[in-house]
Amino acid sequence: GENVEQHPSTLSVQEGDSAVIKCTYSDSASNYFPWYKQELGKGPQLIIDIRSNVGEKKDQRIAVTLNKTAKHFSLHITETQPEDSAVYFCAATDSWGKLQFGAGTQVVVTP
Amino acid sequence: DAGVIQSPRHEVTEMGQEVTLRCKPISGHDYLFWYRQTMMRGLELLIYFNNNVPIDDSGMPEDRFSAKMPNASFSTLKIQPSEPRDSAVYFCASSLALGGTGNTGELFFGEGSRLTVL
Numbered sequence: 757g758e759n760v761e762q763h764p765s766t767l768s769v770q771e772g773d774s775a776v777i778k779c780t781y782s783d784s785a786s787n788y789f790p791w792y793k794q795e796l797g798k799g800p801q802l803i804i805d806i807r808s809n810v811g812e813k814k815d816q817r818i819a820v821t822l823n824k825t826a827k828h829f830s831l832h833i834t835e836t837q838p839e840d841s842a843v844y845f846c847a848a849t850d851s852w853g854k855l856q857f858g859a860g861t862q863v864v865v866t867p
Numbered sequence: 868d869a870g871v872i873q874s875p876r877h878e879v880t881e882m883g884q885e886v887t888l889r890c891k892p893i894s895g896h897d898y899l900f901w902y903r904q905t906m907m908r909g910l911e912l913l914i915y916f917n918n919n920v921p922i923d924d925s926g927m928p929e930d931r932f933s934a935k936m937p938n939a940s941f942s943t944l945k946i947q948p949s950e951p952r953d954s955a956v957y958f959c960a961s962s963l964a965l966g967g968t969g970n971t972g973e974l975f976f977g978e979g980s981r982l983t984v985l
Contacts, residue, residue: 788972790966790972792974797978798978798979799958799960799977799979800910800958800974800976801976802973802974805973845909849965849966852923853965853966853972854915854965854966855972857909857910858909860909
């Protein structure tokens with residue numbers, strides 16, 4: 757089945773700096789790669805996603821890149837702000853279309 | 868729509884007791900998922916339903932766990948008997964479709980039920 761690995765597990769950045777989270781997946785048939793943000797005490801929420809026919813997608817301060825050959829994808833957050841502090845999860849679809857989540861990255865943005 | 872609604876938000880119980888977690892998905896969503904979140908294992912898919920029918924329960928840890936979806940607007944996850952290692956946050960999520968070609972498969976999560984088994 758699909759296996760998604762995510763790094764780093766924790767990431768501390770200064771406000772205004774960039775943050776990068778990287779994920780790898782194992783199933784070459786995966787074709788949908790969403791990113792979820794989980795704030796304290798809440799459920800994860802979709803923030804951006806990318807499909808296998810696209811290499812990069814951007815939405816304001818966040819962007820995702822996908823390298824299908826290498827089977828890895830990344831989340832980039834620019835000009836980080838305190839409200840970006842949260843746990844971020846990458847995910848990839850398995851052959852049935854179910855999402856397999858990475859272990860999560862705790863991002864802390866310090867003022 | 869109010870989003871996915873879960874109850875209770877917090878549950879503290881003693882080992883051996885029965886626990887029932889409840890979920891109301893977003894109206895019109897055909898898929899309902901139950902996840903468990905722990906520090907050690909992250910987000911684990913326990914079971915999911917399509918049109919009220921259980922499709923994949925391979926993530927259910929053991930026979931002590933059961934899930935039902937009697938209608939399109941209600942699902943339960945039951946643990947009987949509960950054990951301390953069941954302590955976790957249990958999330959319900961719903962979606963219009965599974966992720967894949969042509970479908971977004973965006974999951975909408977509830978706020979979770981934090982279970983503590985003493």
